[in-house]
Each structure stands twice: as C-alpha cells, then as structure tokens.
Amino acid sequence: MAIHMHNIGKMSEGEPFSWTSKDALLYALSVGAGAGGPAKNLAFTTENSRGVDQKVLPTFAVVLGSTSGSMDGLGDFKLSQILHGGQQITLHRELATSGTVIPVSGMSAAYDKGKNAVIELSTELLDAATRELVATSVTTMIIRGEGGFGGPAGPSEQWKVPDRPADVIVVEKTSLDQALIYRLNGDRNPLHSDPQLAKMVGFDQPILHGLCTMGFAGRAVLEQVCGSDVETFGTLSVRFAAPVVPGDELATSIWKTETGAVFQVRVGETVVLDRGSYAHRRAVAGESTDHLAAATA
Incomplete structure (x- = not known):
C-alpha cells in the first residue's frame, strides 16, 4: 500500500x-x-x-x-x-x-x-x-489508483444548495494574463504558463491555478457576505470541479446562511468550484453572528 x-x-x-x-x-x-x-x-x-x-x-x-x-x-x-x-x-x-x-x-x-x-x-x-x-x-x-487499502471512507458531506435562488451572483471576467500574474505568488508550475506542456497533458492551452479561482470566490464572499470586513472572515472551503482558462468569465452564486454562506462558481453552465462554504470567524468560535447577517442583508 x-x-x-x-x-x-x-x-x-x-x-x-x-x-x-x-x-x-x-x-x-x-x-x-x-x-x-x-x-x-x-x-x-x-x-x-x-x-x-x-x-x-x-x-x-x-x-x-x-x-x-x-x-x-x-x-x-x-x-x-x-x-x-x-x-x-x-x-x-x-x-x-x-x-x-x-x-x-x-x-x-x-x-x-x-x-x-x-x-x-x-x-x-x-x-x-x-x-x-x-x-x-x-x-x-x-x-488516483491508490484506493482499496481498507481505510476509512471519510465523513459524509452535508453540503447542499438551498432551495431558493442565489442571494447574489458576482460575475467577473479573468484576464488573459491572469495565470501569468498569479504564478508570481510562488506557484511556478508550467501547466499554467507553458503552452507546449499544457498540450502534452491534454489541455488546449495553459489553465488557471485552482487557487486563483478560489481567490476570486473568496473576494466575492468577503464583499457580499462580510461587507469587506476582513476581521470577520473565518473559514472558507472549496472543491475544485473543472479547469478554468484565463479569459473565462466566473459567476459566483452565493446563498447567505445564519453562520456565513454556501457558494458555487460556474463558467457558463460548467461548475468549476463546487461545495463552497464559508463561516464567519465568530461562528467558527461558537459566538453569535446576528449582527453580521443584518449588516449584509
């Protein structure tokens, strides 16, 4: 194993x-x-x-x-x-x-x-x-290919989209040089910059870093759910579902909850970030967040 x-x-x-x-x-x-x-x-x-x-x-x-x-x-x-x-x-x-x-x-x-x-x-x-x-x-x-070793299956996932339209949808277009800028943060994987390597592994062109897409979603949540107050920001989690190409338009759908929000990011009809969830810092610590919900309603 x-x-x-x-x-x-x-x-x-x-x-x-x-x-x-x-x-x-x-x-x-x-x-x-x-x-x-x-x-x-x-x-x-x-x-x-x-x-x-x-x-x-x-x-x-x-x-x-x-x-x-x-x-x-x-x-x-x-x-x-x-x-x-x-x-x-x-x-x-x-x-x-x-x-x-x-x-x-x-x-x-x-x-x-x-x-x-x-x-x-x-x-x-x-x-x-x-x-x-x-x-x-x-x-x-x-x-990939390393399952079947007899370990635990892991916790069941409780995430689901609320049965109502999203409270807000934030639409932003990524730039053609988005990956070239993001790589300057330290992730120099050539999959995001080298056209030849990208084609070798099955992509038509270099793809955007998943963490860059997460950054776009995090900004949307910070603005729409936290009122841009960084002091309230607690826990954010995402599942990477499909690749994004620089120049794609990201649509982040956000459903506000008592303790934060759930969200999903699409490019057209394709879900690229799934099972997005966010909790205010006070919710993570077990404190009341009623004032935050009122401020961003």
Missing part, C-alpha cells in the same frame, strides 16, 4: 516564511482585485491612498508557507497520480500587511474512496515572534 498511514498526525516545522506589503498587493491583483476599476478595492491594491489603510485578502493565507508541505512522508506514489481536490483556510486573526510565519505541516487524514484515495495535508501558520496561531489550511489531494 503506497500511502504511509503511520505518518498521519505527525507534524513537522518548516522554514520561516516572510512576506511584505508588496507581496500582499501582488496577490490581490492576481485574484482580480482592482480589475473593476482603479478606485475599487483600494484597501487591497494600494498602500498609500489617502484615508485608506492597507488590508490583506484572507485567501492570501494559501500562499504563506505553501511550499512547506513535503510530499515525502505521504506515500511512495507518483506526482502524476495527484490531483488537487480541494482547499480550506481558517483565519484565526486578521493577516498583517507584512510579517513572518512558521508553517507546521503534516498528513492529517487519509480516506479510502474505492478506486482512489484522498489525503488531507494540514498546515498551521504560527506567528514567528509569538508562536500565536495565525491561520490553518487543509489541502485535499486525490491520489
């Missing part, structure tokens, strides 16, 4: 990861902030606008320490077997415009899905100065 089940729960500390104001600004631009006009999203795209303090998009957390999770202890399967199935982030406090975190990562779960296996890789980001928990991310990886 290729998956190293004995390593579940073993966490290892990675190298400190530092970022600057410029890195946070670049990330915001790479997920479409400011594309609706130069005066829009100034808090995320500028650091010196009069009367506007710089803020950091919560989904920037996926970039921090993103290279810390080693694949060595997960199993002896090939990289070609791995699909990025989903992503979850939880913010325990607002992200600073600059700082240093220490990533602590490891395999947190492995599930037997029959033909395939699913592995969850968890990363805790600790403030390098105080060791305070800043954010947590969980990366879900589908390992």
Whole structure:
C-alpha cells in the first residue's frame, strides 16, 4: 500500500516564511482585485491612498508557507497520480500587511474512496515572534489508483444548495494574463504558463491555478457576505470541479446562511468550484453572528 498511514498526525516545522506589503498587493491583483476599476478595492491594491489603510485578502493565507508541505512522508506514489481536490483556510486573526510565519505541516487524514484515495495535508501558520496561531489550511489531494487499502471512507458531506435562488451572483471576467500574474505568488508550475506542456497533458492551452479561482470566490464572499470586513472572515472551503482558462468569465452564486454562506462558481453552465462554504470567524468560535447577517442583508 503506497500511502504511509503511520505518518498521519505527525507534524513537522518548516522554514520561516516572510512576506511584505508588496507581496500582499501582488496577490490581490492576481485574484482580480482592482480589475473593476482603479478606485475599487483600494484597501487591497494600494498602500498609500489617502484615508485608506492597507488590508490583506484572507485567501492570501494559501500562499504563506505553501511550499512547506513535503510530499515525502505521504506515500511512495507518483506526482502524476495527484490531483488537487480541494482547499480550506481558517483565519484565526486578521493577516498583517507584512510579517513572518512558521508553517507546521503534516498528513492529517487519509480516506479510502474505492478506486482512489484522498489525503488531507494540514498546515498551521504560527506567528514567528509569538508562536500565536495565525491561520490553518487543509489541502485535499486525490491520489488516483491508490484506493482499496481498507481505510476509512471519510465523513459524509452535508453540503447542499438551498432551495431558493442565489442571494447574489458576482460575475467577473479573468484576464488573459491572469495565470501569468498569479504564478508570481510562488506557484511556478508550467501547466499554467507553458503552452507546449499544457498540450502534452491534454489541455488546449495553459489553465488557471485552482487557487486563483478560489481567490476570486473568496473576494466575492468577503464583499457580499462580510461587507469587506476582513476581521470577520473565518473559514472558507472549496472543491475544485473543472479547469478554468484565463479569459473565462466566473459567476459566483452565493446563498447567505445564519453562520456565513454556501457558494458555487460556474463558467457558463460548467461548475468549476463546487461545495463552497464559508463561516464567519465568530461562528467558527461558537459566538453569535446576528449582527453580521443584518449588516449584509
């Protein structure tokens, strides 16, 4: 059996990861902030606008320490077997415009899905100065052909679209150079930039990073559900369902709930991000969120 089940729960500390104001600004631009006009999203795209303090998009957390999770202890399967199935982030406090975190990562779960296996890789980001928990991310990886090892099937999924029209649909067009900008955050996988390699693996052209699409959805949720208040942002999770090509138009349908929202992203009729869910930070901590629902109604 290729998956190293004995390593579940073993966490290892990675190298400190530092970022600057410029890195946070670049990330915001790479997920479409400011594309609706130069005066829009100034808090995320500028650091010196009069009367506007710089803020950091919560989904920037996926970039921090993103290279810390080693694949060595997960199993002896090939990289070609791995699909990025989903992503979850939880913010325990607002992200600073600059700082240093220490990533602590490891395999947190492995599930037997029959033909395939699913592995969850968890990363805790600790403030390098105080060791305070800043954010947590969980990366879900589908390992093709490695199921049938007799492990647990995993928890049942409760996600569903409410039986009513979406409360809001946010439509944004990605730019033709979207992937070229996003890769500057650190993910230099040539699948997103090299036309020849993209064709070798079955795509007509380079595709957009799934985490970039997630960033677009995260901005939509932040604006429509949180009223752009980064201090309320808690947990966001998505399932990657289909590839997006730079230049595609993303339609994010959002249904507000008592504790946050559920959402789905489509390109035309194709669902590209599925099973999207969001919970306010106070909901994650078990506190009342009535005032947030009223503010964004």
